[in-house]
Amino acid sequence: MxxxxxxxxxxxxxxxxxxxxxxxxxxxxxxxxxxxxxxxxxxxxxxxxxxxxxxxxxxxxxxxxxxxxxxxxxxxxxxxxxxxxxxxxxxxxxxxxxxxxxxxxxxxxxxxxxxxxxxxxxxxTAVDVSSTESAVNISREDLRRLPVDQNIASVALLAPGVNQGNSSFGGISFGGSSIAENAIYVNGLNVTDFYNRNGYSEAPFAFYQEFQVKTGGYSVEFGRTTGGVINAVARSGSNQFKWGTELTMEPGAWHDKPKNRYDADGNRYLASSEDRDSLMKTNVYASGPIVKDKLFFFAMYEARGSSPRNTSDDGTTFTSNGAHNGFWGATIDWHINDSNLLSLMAFSDKNKNTGDVYDYTFDTRTLGAKTNEIYTDSGGRNWALTYTNYLTDDLSMKLLYGSNKRNAFTRSLSDIECNRVVAETKVTNAVPVPGNVPLGCTTNSTVEKRDDTRKEARADFEWKLGDHLVRFGYDHEKDTSIYQRHYTGPGAFYYNIYYATPGSTINNTGGVLPAGYTAYVRARRYEIAGTFQTTNSAYYLEDSWQITPTFLLNAGLRNDGFDNKAADGSSYIKMKNMLAPRLGFSWDIKGDGTTKLFGNLGRYFLPVANVINIKQAGGLLDERTYYAFGGWQIQDRNGNQYAIPVLGPQLGGVDTSQGDGKVGDLRSQVDHDMDQVFQDEAILGFQQMLDKSWSWGVSATYRRLHNAIDDMEISATGKCGGDGYIGWVMGNPGKKVTVWGDTNCDGTADGWVTVDTAKEGWAMYDADGNYLGQRGWVKPKRTYTSVEFQLDRAWDNKWAFNASYTLAWNRGNAEGPVNSDTNFDDTGRTENFDNPWVNYGGDGYLPNDHRHQLKLRGTYALTPHWQFGGDLTVLSGGPITGFGVGNPYDATNYHSYYICVANCSSDRSEDRVYERSPRGKYGTMPWTYNLGASVTYLRSLGDSGQLRVKFAVYNLLNQQRTVAVDQDLQTSISDGTNSTFRQPLRFQAPRFAQLTVSLDF
Missing domain, CATH: 2.60.40.1120 (Carboxypeptidase-like, regulatory domain)
Structure with missing residues (x-):
């Protein structure tokens, strides 16, 4: 016993x-x-x-x-x-x-x-039972085993619910958001583009050690995003001296040819089979101790040669690009003592590209005379200094100060001599260009120079108090844009030629196209210059309370403030006290750390991009003059002929309604009591370890975007009706707008006027000019609902596997601050709310609605020397909408969700017959399949060296499926429809191969 x-x-x-x-x-x-x-x-x-x-x-x-x-x-x-x-x-x-x-x-x-x-x-434990966020971590070693292209976007696309934007301006979409709503960090430094929010600074890929992609539920230390967060950390040194080199090759011969595209009649409309990319990168690095156990360095230099080439869509010009740049990155870590650490991170992504432009005959592949050179500078230097102090066992502090720079300058040899000329196909078919010479003598439309500098400072603390962990901090940014922009050529005019029928009303200038003309010319000047600054700041406080040994409650609050300033330094859009609560829980169901149920509720605010300051509070000149199109005039430049339009009689006055070159009374241009743009999010999830290697999980997400900040033309007020015209106003569509206006209807702005844009603000007239009353705007709406399943097997030196399936619905009438379906990337100045009719009847499935998404990736080590990797993404296509022009109630020429079906040539808008054309009426684009494969050879070299050779093929099946189509069902108010409607415009990138050879010692 x-x-x-x-x-x-x-x-x-x-x-x-x-x-x-x-x-x-x-x-x-x-x-x-x-x-x-x-x-x-x-x-x-x-x-x-x-x-x-x-x-x-x-x-x-x-x-x-x-x-x-x-x-x-x-x-x-x-x-x-x-x-x-x-x-x-x-x-x-x-x-x-x-x-x-x-x-x-x-x-x-x-x-x-x-x-x-x-x-x-x-x-x-592989299941973090104390976390309530949705995130995916991917290390440098993971990526070296997988066929993942060498850029941050490719890493982010491995995460569930993250998709590539299908517009010409690219980007990535998180959870139904637009591409202009994300935040990107490197070593704690925010490197997100604050000018237009659709880009970021990026270090050489070999500079990174690990990535974290946050898709939802992130804590209060993160803000200024209603999309997702990409978080990266750089490599660093140690007591062991290491060095190595890496060569990456993508010869042009390893890139499959894009397909030429033909319309239903067999006519080629995209000449792309001669387009080709080519890239060569050589990277060298070294790391080690400066002072053993105290001071360490990591330094890297990458020489990059890139030489892509492309033809114009019509095959008449050929551009050969060349960029030969030196990228560098470095970190220095000083362990002052075990309680005080100091770290410096710096990198440069400066890039210079020269494009040589030639005349070209696509059918015979004949290269003609050189006509131009285009110079593009981008990128800048970035650095962050971080100090960490472990004050006590229970109290720690981290301080950061850094700078993020992004420069952009585009110009060409022909900028002084040549205007840009673009004509609709209908125009060139009706009035052929003599000798088929090119339109204009430049392929560059804009001379633009921008220097963006972010100065960032932040302090983060955490304090353990019994069962509570209190985290708090302060985050401050000063974002400055120095900006210059104008069109090329004499007078800085950009000529667009549009097809129209005689008697058509031309825009809002009062002009009418005379008899005998079938097209008109828009001569546009667009100029701006100035220094613009935005200050973003936030405080946050968070308490994580372990209520029981198995139940954790997390509650946090973030208080954001945004101050966008005009060119004269005055506040243009200033918003404060944006309270963003976050509440989450995690329940360790079995009490052994292997199974958890978690959830969170959160609010996230989106700042106003600097482009808004520049274009509306910076003395923008947007001058549009309309002329009847009188045919083509042939000019000669350096022995090369080109065509410019003959300007007929001027049609109406000069339109400067969107910018007269002056910084006007900003009180009449921005809502005095504007509400912020924010998104509420709810997530409920479950995760479980099946054994020491396998885990699975399921989660449901709901997101709802509230408000929009966009430009609206307020043409009427409640008291003064059509006599109360105010002009273009930044405000919240569908909500009350308070601006400086006419209070007594005498035609002079003399006080604050409140317009309930849900009910009023747009003057309506009949064809005889009689005032009929007012119309209001619809409120912007966007929701995202998803169910996500994941299965994961951790790498054990033999194999690893990850699978995810996302079922999602993305509905509403507003994609976000950019519109990818109409290719509008002017963040916060979309067409959606210019007047009430643009978005009237615009509810439906949004461009980033991809109902089904399957992602698989894995690695298998056949022997200690050979590894095989695979990555597959299967994605259902986005919706196809047939946009019209005009609507049953107004004669404006903006995109709309109505098409004219009868009496369309009538001068009287009330006589025309329209039919609704809702979002997604014309089905969806095709499913896309993107399979990548890699094989890696490993060999030890002595005691500490290793050779790694990886050959990867991207889009192995060479799928070149359509990802975007022409969604303009009508391009003008007419009885006919656009012959190119649903014509494919953008496609999956063709198959290409990449060889990476690495030596590490």
Whole structure:
């Protein structure tokens, strides 16, 4: 009986020890945006020490009375963790990997109980039961095993619910948002484009160590986004000197030819089979100690040669591009002592490209005379200095100050001599160009120079108080744009020629196309210059409360403020006290850290892009003069002929309604009480470990965008009716707008006027000019609903696998601050709300609605020397809408959700018969399949060297399916429809191959 009792007690002790190892840590696993955290449970009062063998960095903390411990703000890397009680180890030391933006849960057991020696009680769980966000982490080593192209966007597209934009301006969409709503960080530095919000600064790809893609539920330290977050951290040095080189080759011969495209009659409309990309990159790096255990460096230089070429759509010009640039990046880490760290990160993505333009005969592949050179400069230098201080075991601080620069300058040799000329196909068919010479003598329409500089400072703190983890901080940015822009050629005019029928009303200038003419010319000047500044700041506070050993509640509040300033430095759009609450929970269902149910509610605000300051508060000159089209005039430049339009009689007056070159009274141009743009989000999810390698999860997400800030033409007020014209106003469509206007209807602005744009604001007239009353705007709407399934197998040096399926619905009447279906990338100045009729009847499935999305990726090591990788994305097509022009109630020429079907040539708009053409009426675009494959050869070179050769093929099946079509069912108010409606415009990139050879020592 005594022996059985002794055995039972020893067995019970062992079970208790292992059970403690699986217990839930007490604090939420949030980590700062450029490092990670280790959390867990051990014996109460035990001293827990984490050490980085590569750098000597060591941090020590004492577990509380419940055995909980937390070590925050740790640089990403591999550590050894141990726990001691009364000087004795409670368990064997554990090897721990700290990942970006996460907390790694390590629970440490008891070394000796009742004479039982437990030597393996360190348990690291793959399910983070203390996190409430949705995120995917991908390391440099993961990417080296997979066929993933070398850019941040390709990494982000691995995450569920993230899709590539299908417009000409590209970008990526998170969870139904537009491409202009994301935030990108490198080592904590915000590198998002703040001018137009549809780009970002990007370091050379070999510079990065790890990525985290946040798709929802992120904590209050992140803001200024209603899309997603891409978080990256750079490589760093250690006590071991390392060096290496990497060669990446993508010869033009390894790129399949794009297909030429033909219309229903067999006429080629896209000449693209001679387009080709070519890229060569050589990277060298070195890292190591400057002072052992104290000061480390990582430095990298990448020489890049890029020589893409392309023909114009009609095959009449050929452009050969060449860019030969040196990219560099570096980090310096100073471990002042174990409680104070200082880190400097810097990189340059400056790029210069020269495009040589030639006359070209596509059918015979004949290269003619050189006609132009186009110069494009982009990118800039970026740096961030980060100081980390572990003030006490319970209180830590991180401070950051940095600069992000993005320059853009486009110009050409022909900018001075040549105007840009573009004509509709209907025009050139009706009035052929003599000798088929090209239109104009330049392919560059704009001379644009922009210097953007972000100065960023932030402070982040976390304080452990019993069962509470309190996190708080401050985030401040000053975003400055120095901007110049104008069109090319004499007078800086851009000529557009449009087809029209005699008697047609031309825009809003009062002009009518005379008899005998079938087209008109718009001569447009568009000029602006100035310095524009925006200040963004935010405070945040968050409490993570471990209510019970298995239930965590997280509550946070972020307070944002945006101040967009005009060219004269005055506030143009200023909004403050934008309170963004976040509430989340995580329930460790089994109490062993293997299964969790989690959820969160959150609000996220979107700032106003600097382009709004520039284009409406910066003295914009947007002058449009209309002429009857009188045919073609042939000119000669350096022995090359080209055509320009003959200007007939002027049609109406000069339209400067969208910018007269002056900074006007901003009180009449922006809503005095504007509401912010924000999105509410709800997520409920479940995740479970099946064994030490496999895990699965399911989650449901609902997002709803509230408000829009866009330009509206207020042409009437409630009191003064059609006599109360105010003009173009930035405000919230469908809500009350307060601006400086005419209060007594005498034609002079003399006070504040409030217009309820849900009911009024747009004057309506009959064909005889009689005022009929007012019309209001619809409120913007956008929702995203999804169910997401994931299955994951962790890499074990043999194989890894990840699968996700997302079923989603993206509905509403507003895609966001840009419109991809009409190719409008002027952020915050879309066509959607210019007048009430543009978006009238515009409810339906939005451009980023992809109902089904399947993503698979994996790696298999056939032998220690050979690895095979695969990546597959299957995506259902987006909706196709047939946009019309005009509507049953107004004669304007904007896109609309109505088409004219009868009496369309009538001068009287009320005589015309229209039919609704709702979103998605014409089905969807085809499904796309994108399969990538890679094979990697590995070979050790001596004791510390390694050779890695990876050959990857992207779009292995060479699918060139349509991703965007012409959605203009009518291009003018006429009885006919557009012959190119539904004609494919953009396609999957053709198959190409990439060889990467790496040597690491």
């Amino acid at each position: 005594g022996e059985m009792s002794s055995r039972y007690l020893r067995k019970t002790a062992l079970c208790l020890s292992l059970g403690m190892a699986f217990a839930l840590p007490a604090w939420q696993a949030h980590a700062a945006n450029n490092d990670g955290t280790i959390v867990g449970r051990t014996q109460p009062g035990a001293v827990v020490t984490v050490r980085d063998p590569a750098t000597g960095l060591s941090r020590t903390t004492t577990a509380d009375e419940k055995g909980n411990y937390r070590i925050p703000f740790l640089p990403v890397g591999k550590y050894v963790l141990e726990s001691r009680k009364d000087g004795n180890l409670t368990t064997q030391p554990a090897d721990v990997t700290v990942t970006l933006g996460n907390a790694t849960t390590v629970n440490l057991g008891v070394r000796e109980l009742e004479g039982v020696s437990v030597t393996a009680t360190s348990v690291i």
